[in-house]
Amino acid sequence: MSDTPHHTVTLPLPDEAATAALGRRLGVLLRPGDLVALRGDLGAGKSALSRALIRSVTHEDAEVPSPTFTLVQTYDTAIGPVWHFDLYRLSGPDEVYELGWEDARAEAVALVEWPDRLGPLLPPDRIEVTMEHDGPDARRATLTGHGALAARVAAADWTL
Template sequence: MAYTLFEFPLADEAATGALATQIAGRLKPGDTLLLEGEIGAGKSAFARALIRARLGRIEDVPSPTFTLVQTYEDAAGDIWHCDLYRLSHPDEALELGLDEAFETAICLVEWPDRLGDVAPKTALTLAFVAQHDQHHVTVSGPAFWADRLRGLDA
């Protein structure tokens, strides 16, 4: 069962990056983050900042809109950044190898609605909303995430 754990205002891209950096250090292989929100809501900015924080360096992190998946080698295990916007059926996600990645990598999934029932039940969901010049994110997931994310601030 998923619970709303936190809600944060995101004043700008720097605030989005700061939140991503805080979450990055709390992730381990087998964790999946489902990044929901319309185009321009902050999903890719969050993913880019999280990947750079995990890698500890400035890395070119293009949106995987056309490639569907970009992978990055992290000391703790691979990071998969996925953009499933162009998929039309959950089976296509399985063809990409996501089922195995969900168990062995840190996965950041944009447009997770394309996963259907394939989405991991243990995933953390970040729902980004952009209204006028205000952005915010609602973080929800299974109860165990509350302890792992304790102390976050944005």
């Protein structure tokens, strides 16, 4: 168990509209330099959550493709640059540097699917979002703010 501050909130997401609402809430909370670690099985809603978040800080009809094949997509947004990483196909943490990792960490909000692939590069100050199936269309999201982001998660309004 880590001794860094943390705060956890669990939210039911009965449908995709609730997942989108959570994405919008996260979009309001984030600032350049923040990292959101997105955890969950395939099909758990990580990409849907990311898409809603990115649309909330760009525009509603923004094209937001999954970074599954490109490994990273970048966006100019109202909260600064957002880099959306999908690290599923990485074989080791060092490969993330080839994707512009240092630039993303210096200037952008980083959304990271499959954050375990970062190994020791996963920063102590982060928001972890674990998406789980809670029925055919329903999901459950567990958000944990770690380190410097714990207070922000604790103070946020998570009413969806």
